[in-house]
Amino acid sequence: MTKDLITKYNTPVPRYTSYPPANYFEDSFSSQDYLQAVEISNEANPSHISFYIHIPFCRHLCHYCGCNSFPMMNQENIDRYVDALLKEIKQVKSLLSSERKIAQVHYGGGTPTVLPVATLKMLNEYLLEGFETIENPEIAIECHPGYLDRAYWEDLTKAHFNRFSLGVQDFNEQVLKTSNRKPSLLPVEEIFDILKSAGARINLDFIYGLPHQTVDSFAQTITRAAALKPDRLVTFSYAHVPWVSKRQLILEKVGLPSSEDKKLMFEKASEVLKQAGYYAVGMDHFVREDDELNQALQTNELHRNFQGYCTRRTTGQIYAFGVTGISQLNSAYAQNIKDIKSYIQAVEQGELPIVKGYKLSGQQQIIRTVIETLMCNYSVNWQKIADYIQKDKAEVLNAIRYNQSELQEFADDGLIEYSANDIRMTEIGKLFVRNIAASLDPLMENSTKSFSKPV
Known part of the structure; x- marks a missing residue:
């Protein structure tokens, strides 16, 4: 891992504890x-x-x-x-x-x-x-x-x-x-x-x-x-x-x-x-x-x-x-009220204290599985993903942002190895797995959101 690689890839990207973030x-x-x-x-x-x-x-x-x-x-x-x-x-x-x-x-x-x-x-x-x-x-x-x-x-x-x-x-x-x-x-x-x-x-x-x-x-x-x-x-x-x-x-x-x-x-x-x-x-x-x-x-x-x-x-x-708690269901996320007094008041009035959330589309559920698999296992096999979620391999690849030129750049820099079947992080690349995940994320193409750096 060289200083040049750190400078190049230590850019703000999602932590991907959820998808979408x-x-x-x-x-x-x-x-x-x-x-x-x-x-x-x-x-x-x-x-x-x-x-x-x-x-x-x-x-x-x-x-x-x-x-x-x-x-x-x-x-x-x-x-x-x-x-x-x-x-x-x-x-x-x-x-x-x-x-x-x-x-x-x-x-x-x-x-x-x-x-x-x-x-x-x-x-x-x-x-x-x-x-x-x-x-x-x-x-x-x-x-x-x-x-x-x-x-x-x-x-x-x-x-x-x-x-x-x-x-x-x-x-x-x-x-x-x-x-x-x-x-x-x-x-x-x-x-x-x-x-x-x-x-x-x-x-x-x-x-x-x-x-x-x-x-x-x-x-x-x-x-x-x-x-x-x-x-x-x-x-x-x-x-x-x-x-x-x-x-x-x-x-x-x-x-x-x-x-x-x-x-x-x-x-x-x-x-x-x-x-x-x-x-x-x-x-x-x-x-x-x-x-x-x-x-x-x-x-x-x-x-x-x-x-x-x-x-x-x-x-x-x-x-x-509880306040700010985020429920993570198959089809949606829901976050509770952040203010303690407002949370207590809502619940005492018999209301669920939801302040915001997100409904995942079918495409986003596929993307979530891909990114979660890569983030956790440092590799993703397209056919295994397809089998796990009971979809076609083509449907999986069409759901994500698959840019071969970007993947080749990661490979040239020694961060990944990839083929038509899979992506595998190298030991050097594991530190920047968030960057590779972000490259597969359609939401990141024109994102104006703020994120932390990997290092």
């Missing part, structure tokens, strides 16, 4: 549109159910965060928010076929662990009530370890969760202080002992590209993380999008690492993790050899949705609850 969602999409999509979803694939709960509150707002997070409110308003969640869940659950099975439950934020464990346990039990689950469903929660004592961690293991994502971000306290991120209250090693003794699966989450990070300092952080032997380790590339989150301008003033240094941070971290026995999955995940994500990758069956990477076993249509 969320900034294409339309204000004209209504609650009635969502109700119709929910009813249709009972007969669509994937048949499994995934629930997402958004807890928007944070004790402190980290400067790097681009998520939909809000400062803590008083207890009365937090209680009203939880009550609204229960009402919204009840509305949607009543429309779902009881013959379907729950595959995933995920709590994100904000900081879900600002809530008492008893509240989280109650929400889990309400979600699971009335449905069977698949074998070994994924019931996961994002945790900020900066505020959690031993008793909280121990109680959390008894609240039906079986996967815990610890938002460490960096072990370097100067990096954390500059980012307004509190370090872990307990030694992370002690947290691991508590969770592992309960049989839990553990993710560690890190961010690279923050002020004061260097290639060596981030390598030291990842070396310490690998020694803990988490089940999965995630290295997120810091997405600098100050037009979305003005707090990020604070970091810009301090000074951000260059694209070249970010690339080296990722490469060094990858090397450390490879030597520690981890396998790269997707853009940012590293897992053990026996992890089902790695096994899915080996058979080109890795998937991704708003919950993150998953397999065909655990993949489900997502029904999201």
Whole structure:
């Protein structure tokens, strides 16, 4: 990977956590549109159910965060928010076929662990009530370890969760202080002992590209993380999008690492993790050899949705609850109101709190499958795609933006290998898989949307 390649391809492109990306969602999409999509979803694939709960509150707002997070409110308003969640869940659950099975439950934020464990346990039990689950469903929660004592961690293991994502971000306290991120209250090693003794699966989450990070300092952080032997380790590339989150301008003033240094941070971290026995999955995940994500990758069956990477076993249509939550159904996306008070008011009045969404055409459903497959598996075989979605190969190729001259340029630069049958990312090219995906996307031909850079 040369500096010239980084300069050429480090251009803003979608992250493709959804297709179309969320900034294409339309204000004209209504609650009635969502109700119709929910009813249709009972007969669509994937048949499994995934629930997402958004807890928007944070004790402190980290400067790097681009998520939909809000400062803590008083207890009365937090209680009203939880009550609204229960009402919204009840509305949607009543429309779902009881013959379907729950595959995933995920709590994100904000900081879900600002809530008492008893509240989280109650929400889990309400979600699971009335449905069977698949074998070994994924019931996961994002945790900020900066505020959690031993008793909280121990109680959390008894609240039906079986996967815990610890938002460490960096072990370097100067990096954390500059980012307004509190370090872990307990030694992370002690947290691991508590969770592992309960049989839990553990993710560690890190961010690279923050002020004061260097290639060596981030390598030291990842070396310490690998020694803990988490089940999965995630290295997120810091997405600098100050037009979305003005707090990020604070970091810009301090000074951000260059694209070249970010690339080296990722490469060094990858090397450390490879030597520690981890396998790269997707853009940012590293897992053990026996992890089902790695096994899915080996058979080109890795998937991704708003919950993150998953397999065909655990993949489900997502029904999201809480402010800004995005439901991801087969035929549509729907996003909830962003303002907490407006969300509570809408739900208390018996309304679904939809603010915008998107109905996917048949063509866009094909494009979504192509881009998701490429992003997850670093390859796409046109006939296998056609077989999977029960379409003709010609229909698949006609749906996307297939430009052979662009593909040849990627190939000449060493990013891909391609033929009439498929596209395969090279090791060098994987860093820029978003660019290749964007080249296949008809929406990107004349796009005026804003996106982050790959590196």
